[in-house]
Amino acid sequence: MKKTLLSGKKAGSILVFLFSIFSVLQLNAQAPPTCAGTWGPPIVNQTFGQGNATDKWYGPLSTYAPGATTSTIFVGTAGPPGGSALADGYSGLVKTPSTGGNGFLNSADHTGNPNGLMMLINAPSTAATIFFEYTMSNLCPNTTLKLAVWILNVNPPGTCGTGYQYPNVTLRAIDPATGNTLGTSATGNIPTNQTWTQYSIIFNNASSTSVKLQFINNSVGNGCGNDLAIDDITVQPCIPATMQALPGSSTTLCPNKNATVDFTATLTGSSYNPVEYQWQYSSDGGTTWIDQGTPTHNPNYTFNSAGLPAGNYLIRFKAGPQGSVLNSQCNAISQPTTVSVSSLPKVNDTTVKSCYIENNPSTASFNLTTANVTSETGVTKRYFPSLADATNGTNEITANPASYIASNSTIYIRVTNSNGCFSIAKVTLEVIPANTSSVLIDKTICIEDKTSLDAGPGFNAYLWSTGATTQQITNVGVGTYWVNLKSGECTTKQTVKVHASPNPVIKSIDIVNNTATINATGGTPPYQYAADQTGNWQDVNIFTNLTRGQHIFYVKDQYNCVPVAAEITVPNLINAITPNEDGKNDNIDYSALAYKRNLIFEVYDRYGNKLYEAGKIRNFKWDGTAFGKKLPTATYWYTISWNENNNANTSVRYNGWVLVKNRE
Numbered sequence: 001m002k003k004t005l006l007s008g009k010k011a012g013s014i015l016v017f018l019f020s021i022f023s024v025l026q027l028n029a030q031a032p033p034t035c036a037g038t039w040g041p042p043i044v045n046q047t048f049g050q051g052n053a054t055d056k057w058y059g060p061l062s063t064y065a066p067g068a069t070t071s072t073i074f075v076g077t078a079g080p081p082g083g084s085a086l087a088d089g090y091s092g093l094v095k096t097p098s099t100g101g102n103g104f105l106n107s108a109d110h111t112g113n114p115n116g117l118m119m120l121i122n123a124p125s126t127a128a129t130i131f132f133e134y135t136m137s138n139l140c141p142n143t144t145l146k147l148a149v150w151i152l153n154v155n156p157p158g159t160c161g162t163g164y165q166y167p168n169v170t171l172r173a174i175d176p177a178t179g180n181t182l183g184t185s186a187t188g189n190i191p192t193n194q195t196w197t198q199y200s201i202i203f204n205n206a207s208s209t210s211v212k213l214q215f216i217n218n219s220v221g222n223g224c225g226n227d228l229a230i231d232d233i234t235v236q237p238c239i240p241a242t243m244q245a246l247p248g249s250s251t252t253l254c255p256n257k258n259a260t261v262d263f264t265a266t267l268t269g270s271s272y273n274p275v276e277y278q279w280q281y282s283s284d285g286g287t288t289w290i291d292q293g294t295p296t297h298n299p300n301y302t303f304n305s306a307g308l309p310a311g312n313y314l315i316r317f318k319a320g321p322q323g324s325v326l327n328s329q330c331n332a333i334s335q336p337t338t339v340s341v342s343s344l345p346k347v348n349d350t351t352v353k354s355c356y357i358e359n360n361p362s363t364a365s366f367n368l369t370t371a372n373v374t375s376e377t378g379v380t381k382r383y384f385p386s387l388a389d390a391t392n393g394t395n396e397i398t399a400n401p402a403s404y405i406a407s408n409s410t411i412y413i414r415v416t417n418s419n420g421c422f423s424i425a426k427v428t429l430e431v432i433p434a435n436t437s438s439v440l441i442d443k444t445i446c447i448e449d450k451t452s453l454d455a456g457p458g459f460n461a462y463l464w465s466t467g468a469t470t471q472q473i474t475n476v477g478v479g480t481y482w483v484n485l486k487s488g489e490c491t492t493k494q495t496v497k498v499h500a501s502p503n504p505v506i507k508s509i510d511i512v513n514n515t516a517t518i519n520a521t522g523g524t525p526p527y528q529y530a531a532d533q534t535g536n537w538q539d540v541n542i543f544t545n546l547t548r549g550q551h552i553f554y555v556k557d558q559y560n561c562v563p564v565a566a567e568i569t570v571p572n573l574i575n576a577i578t579p580n581e582d583g584k585n586d587n588i589d590y591s592a593l594a595y596k597r598n599l600i601f602e603v604y605d606r607y608g609n610k611l612y613e614a615g616k617i618r619n620f621k622w623d624g625t626a627f628g629k630k631l632p633t634a635t636y637w638y639t640i641s642w643n644e645n646n647n648a649n650t651s652v653r654y655n656g657w658v659l660v661k662n663r664e
Helices: 011-027 388-392
Strands: 044-046 067-071 090-094 118-122 130-136 146-153 169-173 181-189 197-204 210-219 226-237 243-245 249-253 262-268 275-282 289-294 300-304 309-319 337-341 352-359 360-366 380-384 404-406 409-416 422-432 443-445 450-456 461-464 472-476 480-486 489-499 504-512 515-522 528-531 549-556 563-572 595-602 610-614 634-643 653-658
Touching: 118 130, 118 300, 130 226, 146 169, 146 210, 169 197, 169 563, 210 226, 210 504, 262 275, 275 300, 289 300, 300 309, 352 409, 352 489, 360 422, 380 388, 380 450, 404 409, 443 450, 443 461, 450 489, 472 480, 504 549, 504 563, 515 528, 515 549, 563 653
Parallel strands: 249 337, 352 422, 443 489, 504 653
Antiparallel strands: 044 226, 067 130, 090 118, 118 226, 130 210, 146 197, 146 226, 169 181, 169 210, 181 197, 243 262, 262 300, 275 289, 275 309, 309 337, 352 360, 360 404, 380 409, 409 422, 450 472, 461 480, 480 489, 504 515, 528 549, 549 563, 595 610, 595 634, 634 653
């Protein structure tokens, strides 16, 4: 800055000024790109650092602003020569412009840091002079960038009067590798409003990852002014206005059902061309993120919960220019969406037992709803006949699962929690069979007797058909009885019969001379026998030395019931006749037995040939003849048989012999 104005201007100076204006117009002939999205966080933020409370001048420039250079004379920590004011063509790092003298403003740096520094420049007045450059590396390629700088006119208003020369700069961004211009922007006259003003260039850097910012002087002349301070050089990428992973609403997955969800990355206002995606998920609430696959141009991603523990998973994607999506300075990150991987209900297999159905003892009625297959609450249960049905949800048991009739078998319960996830439990159905008493069996007693029935120990309760509730009942006569035997929750009805012992029957009695053989049947052997009185029982059925006349024979079986009896007649035995018609021993006469039923009198020779039969017509008599002729003297055998007049219709057979003496 000069404190006095030149009195005249040369024609050459005017030409240079006009050339400068033409150059600016040329630089701005091409419209800069626009950002349809929003500007992201700065990937470059050059603040020129901080000083201290005592020093006024700082340097070198490369220490405080690596990559920055100036064509002016940088004064460094020593300040201007001789401690003078900052002259034209000089620059330095200061905490306030007033350090440079010349009446510069006493203003703080733009950054706002304590003892923050700015670069103070007393710019040259020659046209198109590049007086400051700043090279930035590691930028995002193929990105629309905004390179911005804050500039302060350090002259207070009214400086130099009407001849004031305003700072006027063209900002130009170039590719340092090729020198190609990426974008330009003109500040115009920077006002003396004592305010920091931001100026920027918007450009696309194509494949370049470095850019150089140039300050080109447009303020030409030898007048008073053209002094400025610069601070806070930033580079911001144009990022999408919105980034969303669709579906954006929370999704719940089950490990064994619908275990995947498809996401699509959606961007609005993206300047990335082409765009590249990197999908990620976090299982710890966003503290750490796990890349899913590698960067891709495909906006679609499938989250698969297979093998993942239950929990909430945040899903997001990074988007950026090709080759830089993993560069945190280049990418933009979507808002996360949540996928909940639900835990499966915890279930256990179990067995359900139920009492047999009395009229169909191989089956039982099972209450499936009481099967204890889980301790979790808030679940629903469905019942299926097979594992495949339970898995597929087919052939559900819907008809009253509380009374499911089945034999020994297996069913499956599908347990579903509030998130719709299910587990399957196997339930074994076990029919509890009838539990009968092994000691309670049918009995046989004499019809006139009484007995006791004992169901045996080991049951919880007893209920007899007699109303008794004891293990044993007494004074029981012939009949049919039942008892309900309770074991646990089941009751078994067991029937028992008390039979009347069948009495033996005296089937027949064979008499030979004075010996009788009693033939019994029925009842339950062995038998015991008695004759004429019941006090003297014997095990054999033969009675000897019987007297002629009436006898009563008794028989009883092992039950020792009232004996059965048969009364018979032991006839008078005749062993010789002399049929000579003298009126003595002329015949054998058994007509006295005519009252017996089916009485027959038969005679045989020694060869067993039947010679004579005396029935009712012959009045049960024999006179020693056969077929109308007298028989020769000899011994003959005869049989007398009849049925006693009793309920048993006892058959009696008497065998004897007789000597017939006929006169020749």
